[in-house]
Amino acid sequence: MALTITELLEAGPDPMPFDILRAAYVELHVRDLAASRRFYVDLLGLVVSAETDDALYLRGWEERVHHSIVLRQADQAAAARLGFRMRADADLDGLAHVLEGLGCTVWWVDGALPEMGRALRARDPFGFPLEFFHEIGLLDSQLQRYDLQRGAPIMRIDHFNLHSPAMEETFAFWQHLGFRCSEYISTDGEPEDERLAGAWLFRKPGVHDVALTLGRGPRLHHVGVWVPEPGGVLRTCDQLAAAGAGAAIERGPGRHGVSNAFFVYLRDPDGHRIELYTCDYYTGDPDHQPLRWSVADPRCRSFWGAVAPDSWYEESTELLGPDGRLIPTAAANLDERRARTQVMA
Known part of the structure; x- marks a missing residue:
């Protein structure tokens, strides 16, 4: 009950033997990557960190991490992952043990997304697709590029x-x-x-x-x-x-x-x-x-x-x-x- x-x-x-810092990135599946690019980049003004034939990696103007929104071409629209950043890579091991004790299915990936190291993926007892990671590539902040900023800016x-x-x-x-x-x-x-x-x-x-x-x-x-x-x-x-x-x-x-x-x-x-x-x-x-x-x-x-x-x-x-x-x-x-x-x- x-x-x-x-x-x-x-x-x-x-009290936890690890430190989850914050919500860090989302991966969304989209049916028309070009239409999504127009919405997120041309209209909302997000920064493009990397682009492939089937994916777009975006970040906000102050963010130094490689991406915070991943858009991936797919046949159906859905959310594939909700990502959280850990304070240290070693925190992932303690987290894995706790998640399993909470009834989650967990598995490891390494380098599954550009500029990211090992990550712990989990399906929680309610069905939400979670990912926890520490290592991610850093880029220059665009916080003071007022000459380039578009949108709100985000x-x-x-x-x-x-x-x-x-x-x-x-x-x-x-x-x-x-x-x-x-x-x-x-x-x-x-x-x-x-x-x-x-x-x-x-x-x-x-x-x-x-x-x-x-x-x-x-x-x-x-x-x-x-x-x-x-x-x-x-x-x-x-x-x-x-x-x-x-x-x-x-x-x-x-x-x-x-x-x-x-x-x-x-x-x-x-x-x-x-x-x-x-x-x-x-x-x-x-x-x-x-x-x-x-x-x-x-x-x-x-x-x-x-x-x-x-x-x-x-x-x-x-x-x-x-x-x-x-x-x-x-x-x-x-x-x-x-x-x-x-x-x-």
Whole structure:
């Protein structure tokens, strides 16, 4: 039986014999690499680190690592991997032991992606495709190449948001890997009946590296990328509209209650959801306490801004299994939209 939210928060993150630094890269499969290149490079302005006939390796303007977004030509759109960077290569060995104890299938690869060393790949008990690595090639930061920058500009990858029907169990899994909770949304009522609708968990001292959203899953709800200031979000919307791509704007601009982020959600040509994200806050103090939001609070999902469309709750990127097939999904037994009163989503 899953722990209650109170029990989960009282348990807190497990002490770990390894150090997961942050969310580091995502690999997305796309059906038309040229169309994806136009969206991510020409319109959003990401930096191309390398390009092959079937893949594109991208990074943000301040990033020194070789890539944070990998786009790969494929017959079906899906998320192939969610990558996390470790502080040291030796951390991978202790992590492998812990993951196996948590019911994950794990295996090793070496040099599977350009400029990367050995990596630990895992399929967690819920179906999410994870990868952990330390070694990756470094390139020059383009932070101050103001003469070249395009788009918002996007500076770096920030987080993954995962659609999960098993929120409490998934929350506990990430706590077992040493992740801390910054904020969460839950239903009202007696503690034993309280249910999670959303949760934000972090390793770096920001609001999150992994967020959980209640819904059909396992699926990837979105990839969050960090931009320097709210004006960049607005500038991106103007640029997309001017390029005839305004339909890519799914939700926002607006400000979240949770995280305080100024945001806009975009859909790429394959429907993968990208969040441009800025203005969150520091969580690095050891006594940081999780902030609770009631699911009935109209400010939790949107402090201000238009109501989220149904697509934001119902559509997400499906995941690839080790056999190259899509991972089956299951519906959640609670709909956040039905658990609230007149609420802006």
